[in-house]
Amino acid sequence: MVKTLLKSVRQYKRVSIETPLFVTMEVILECTIPLIMSKLIDDMTGTSMAPILKYGALLLVLATLSLLFGVLSARAAATAGCGLAKNLRRDLYFKTQDFAFADIDKFSSSSLVTRMTTDVSNVQNAYQMLIRMAVRAPLMTVFSVIMSMSINVRMSFIFLALLPVLAAALFGIFFYVHPIFKRIFKKYDALNNSVQENVGGIRVVKSFVREGYEKEKFENAAEEVRKDFTMAEKILALNNPVMTFCIYVSMLLVSFFGAKLIIGTGGSELSTGELSSLISYGVQILTSMMMLSMVFVMCSMAQESGDRIAEVLNHESVLRSPENGATDVKDGSVEFDHVSFRYSGKNKKFALTDIDLKIPSGSTIGIIGGTGSAKTSLIQLIPRLYDVTVGAVKVGGRDVREYDLQALRDAVAVVLQKNVLFSGTIKENLRWGNKNATDEELIHACRLAQADEFVTQFPDGYDTYIEQGGTNVSGGQKQRLCIARAILKKPKILILDDSTSAVDTKTDALIRQAFKHELPDTTKIIIAQRVSSVQDADRILVMDGGRIVESGTHEELLALNGIYREVNDSQTKSKEA
Known part of the structure; x- marks a missing residue:
């Protein structure tokens, strides 16, 4: 885990190394000050100002230098910590961009958000403390013990006797608290998931008047986090009283035995x-141990966060481009060679079973089927959003696993029923399909998708700002803009996954007519619930239970008197009614 996280330090290695160097200089100077103070006290005789001036000037220089190195170490530690956090977030974000859908399903989007925010912040704070406090505390302890032993060995054993007590308390607290923090972060994921679901589905929540239920669900999740955090904090709170007790005990023992030595030996053994100086070194030793306890507390939180971050960074995506993968997609032909597919090895049932299908380049294929018939699962294998379990999917005569992923997906455009528009202008959203598209190309694509008419009615036209998620346009408008975006990509394969469900039948027909005349060489795969959306296709597939149960033209399928005929008759009767 540590090795993985340290890879993200990169350009901040220098300040990470400088920090402990500055801290070392600061500690040496601070440990020298009590020794000079002892000489000042012992050399004070009569009314002479010479010792005060001599040692005072030296103390002023030492204190100034110590302050300077302290400021430099704090500044370097802050730079290193913030830099590490920036790089970790960048690495996590870039890693998730390469994840397949199966990888996202494994971690969950809410958990990935927690890892990029809360977990990274915990690691950042721990890293800052490790390169500064975790260096300062042991050095201060070691140097202070050495200096106290140089003054009086027997008195220094008072501090040494208390160190095991403090160490035992620290390690006991750490090992008891760590499992609690591990449990907390899992509950953080659940809390974030609750928020994400609620905000994403706020329209549904309000339409069903379920605000009260959602509030209760969130409150329960938040209460679970609070309980565990409270338990952990209560245990960690034991740290301060233990430290304070040891400090006061050491001060009392040093004062008591020190006074006896001074009085009993007339100052010959201890001045x-x-x-x-011994009292000052004692305070430094025990204060350092308190600092070390703070480091342990932070590290106990950060260890689980670091494990979660490293888990993502070390995860190898189930979908990767092959070395020297093919970059040229010959045409839009698609072949399913006895394909079977399931979403994970844990699923015993196949989502798709023995799909054997050939789609010529430039043809139009319609797919209909009931909910759960695996229509979407079928088309997700074409751009390799998932990999087949058995068999092979071929595009342009080549297995999709032989292509460079970017090249393959550049040749395939998918428009989903619930496609996404991003915050920005209509032009910016459309140029996701082609970042170099001219304004004329944008307008032409929108005309093909029957979107130009409503876009030009907006006050700002194509410069109209789209709110996050496209909340300021209707479902039908959003679908048409997404279709225009896909057209701009000029794909060899265009997949419409029930993406005209929110538009009327007339507009749907106009879109299909535009595809036929303007995209003759593009293979078009249309998934729909309405028979009217696919009846003009060169071939129509009827899916049920993950299998292709019927295949043919509109007329051929009607003649079969099967599922397609039932769907067609039911929709025809509903229109007549």
Whole structure:
């Protein structure tokens, strides 16, 4: 995990190395100050100002330099920590962009969001403390113990005796709290998932007046996180009293035995200045241990966060481009060679079973079937959004697994029923299909998709701003803009996955007519619920239970008196009624 995270330090290695160097200089100077103070106290005789001026000037220089190195270390640590966080978020985001749908399903989108936000922040804070506090505390402890032993070995054993007690308390708290934080982050994922579902489906929530239910669900999730965090914080809170107790005990013991030594030996074994230094070193030692406890607390939170981040960064996507993959898609022909498919190895049932199908380039194929008949599963195999389990899918006469993924997907355009528009102008959204498209090409594509008419009625026309998710346009308008975006891609295969469900039958017919005349060489695959949307296709497939149960033209399927005939008759009767 640590090795994986450190790969994201990259250009911030220098400040990461500088931080402990600055901290080391700061510690050396701070540990020197009490020693100088002891000499100042012991050399004070009568009313002479010489010792004060001499040691005072030295102390001023040491304190100034210590402050300077402290500022430099803090600045370098902040730069390194923020830089690591930036790189981690970048690496996580870029990694998820390469994920297949199956990878997204494995982690869940809400969990990935948590890892890029909360988990990265925890790692950032821990990293800053590790390169600064975790270096400062042990160094301060070691140097202070050495300096105290140089003054009086027996007195220094007071501090050494307390160190095991503090260490035992720290490790005990750490190992007890870590499993709780592991549980908390899973509940964070559930909390984020609740928020994501609610915001994404807010229209449904309001239309069914389910605000109260959603509030209760969120409150329960938030309460679960609060309970676990409270438990963890209560355990961590034991740290401060243990530290404070050890500090006061050490101060009392040092003062008691130090005073006895000064009085009993007349100052020959321990002077007043040396006792003052011992007290200062004792405070430094125990304060350092308190700092170390803070590092342990932060690391106990960050360890689980780091594991979750490393899990994503080390995950190998189930879909990858082959080395030297083919980049030229010959044409839009599609072949399913005895294909069977299931979404994961855990699923015993196949979503698709023994699909044997050949689609000539430039033809129009219609697909109908009931909900759950695996129509969408079928077309998702063409641009290799998922890989087949058995058999092979071929595009342009070549297995899709032999293509470079980008080249393959550039040749295939998919318009979903619930396609997405992004925040930005209509022009910016359309240019997702072709970033170099001219205004004339944008207008032409919109005319083919029957979108130009309503776009020109907007006050700002093609410069109209689309809100996030396309909330300021209707479902039918959104679908037509998505179709225009796909047309601009000039694909060899165009897939419409029930993407005209929100438009009227007249507009649907005009869109299909435009495809026929303007895209004669593009293979068009139309998934629809309405028979009228596919009846003019060169071939119509009827799917049921993950299989192709009927295949033929509109007239041929009607003659079969099967599922297609039933669907057609039911829709015809509903129109007549």
